[in-house]
Amino acid sequence: MLIDGYVRVSTLEQAREGYSIGAQTERLKAYCAARGWTLRSIHTDPGHSGAKLDRPGLQTLISDVRAGRCNGVLVYKLDRLSRSQKDTLYLIEDIFLANGVSFISINENFDTSTAFGRAMIGILSVFAQLEREQIRERTMMGAAERAKSGLWHGGGWEPIGYDYIPERDELQVNEYEAMQVREVYDCYLNRRMSLYKITQHMTGQGYRHKNGGWDHASTVRNVLKNNLYAGIISWGGHDYPGQHMPLIDREVFDKVQNKLELQGTQSRKQPEPGASFFTATALLSGILFCGRCGGRYYGSGQYRGSKKLPNSQRQYIRVYACYSRTKTKKSMIKDPTCKNDYWRVEILDAYVMEQIRRLAADDDFFRSISKPAPVLPDEDKRQALRQRIDSLDQQLARLLDLYQLDSAPLEQISQRIETLTAEKRELQDSLEAIKPPPPRTDPLQLRRIAQNASQVLESGDLDEKRALIQSLIRRITLTGPEIEITWNL
Secondary structure, three states: OEEEEEEEEOOHHHHHHHHOHHHHHHHHHHHHHHHOOEEEEEEEEEOOOOOOOOOHHHHHHHHHHHOOOOOEEEEOOHHHHOOOHHHHHHHHHHHHHHHOOEEEEOOOOEEOOOHHHHHHHHHHHHHHHHHHHHHHHHHHHHHHHHHHOOOOOOOOOOOOOEEEEOOOOEEEEOHHHHHHHHHHHHHHHOOOOOHHHHHHHHHHOOOOEOOEOOOOHHHHHHHHHOHHHHOEEEEOOEEEEOOOOOOOOHHHHHHHHHHHHHHHHHHHOOOOOOOOOEOOOOOOOOOEEEOOOOOEEEEEEEEEOOOOOOHHHOEEEEEEEEHHHHOOOHHHOOOOOOOOOOEEHHHHHHHHHHHHHHHHHOHHHHHHHOOOOOOOHHHHHHHHHHHHHHHHHHHHHHHHHHHHOOOOOHHHHHHHHHHHHHHHHHHHHHHHHOOOOOOOOOHHHHHHHHHOOHHHHHHOOHHHHHHHHHHHEEEEEEEOOEEEEEEOO
16 A cells, blocks of 8 residues: 655644654654555645645645545544644545545544544544634633733734744834834835835845745735734734834824725726726736737726617726727827737736636646746846946045045046046936846745735735736736736746
8 A cells, every 4th residue: 555644743842742743754654564555755744733724745745645646645643634624524535535545544543444434534523623723712812811911912923023022022123124114114105105116115125024025015015004013902803002112103104004095995996987997907007018019008998889879888898908009198109000909807817817826736837937037138238337337436436535645636636526427427327227127036936926826816905916916927918819928037
């Protein structure tokens, strides 16, 4: 019998009690050896809760089961697989048994090849679910009491801008991260940047924090909406004064919330028929390009039906259209003869989102797009300009040294400084005119973003969806019925 093992530990306490990854692995090996089974692979999930199924080791196990790489799945204890009754039964019945794979648990001494084993799994899963709910109830009660006392209730990652000090049970300001938080608020409120522009700005500045970078608009949004930064602890729908030091003035925080709410209301507002439908609300705006004239596509709309009927009785269709074809903005026309196809908004949006989901799930597709980055001539030009500017700065510094040492006539030095300064200004103008390429994303990071994108694609607002898509995709080129996606690699 060809066996795949699965081991999991979520807490240090479990490891101390004999549930460590190593201890579970040894038990699986010994069990297989005693029965003459071949242990093909062991899938591990250290530090992952059994309450969810999105564990990397478990997902690899599921893939191997579906691919027919094993005949059985072995765990040391049932709750290592899952602490949810529903999830346990789903894995056993819909994944393992559906693919002809037996499930064996050592501790409970049963397997699914027998009717008794299948019955016992349902019974034991009930108790595992009960245990999980009791733990959750105790945790929730403790967190509520902490919030009432003005203490951070923990859970998940430490908030950006603070470090949690367990010895003192307090949040301590992390000055470097706090500076980043304040800059995010300033960019949004005073510099009027969009969430996506803020991600670009923060990434371009090279800012990092304990939880990663500023790659996603959702990270920016979460920081802007977290009243922890205004000195507030929230729990169970109630707000309490926090014991920690605020990073943002309460008045500033309230202004940001008003602006977020106003923008959210505007983005949800349905346009009237005949209005410029997608000027500011198209999901794919900014990354759609015409493959025939090189111009941009934008969100628009068309009426379908007899022109003799009033607009209210005709069908209004949302479309993406090439500026060159519609000629709605003279500055955007690249070729007035362009006749590139219109695209139904719902069709193109759905296609792009499906490609993102495919990126997360399809190994062959992922490998096909993970290609070396092309050489960008603009970047070579930018590098040459930066080097020349550095050289001019060095020359100017030497001239200033000569002036201070009276080593050359003042008129000669002044004239040379003026010439070099003028050249530097021209080079700086040229450098600013060359738009830098968007920050490149590591292929594996790109895939991780896609794998965590489902929630945003299903329930995120327009800004969140657009920011997610633009973090993954650099441009989409439309040529007739053909769609070419250039990923952010």
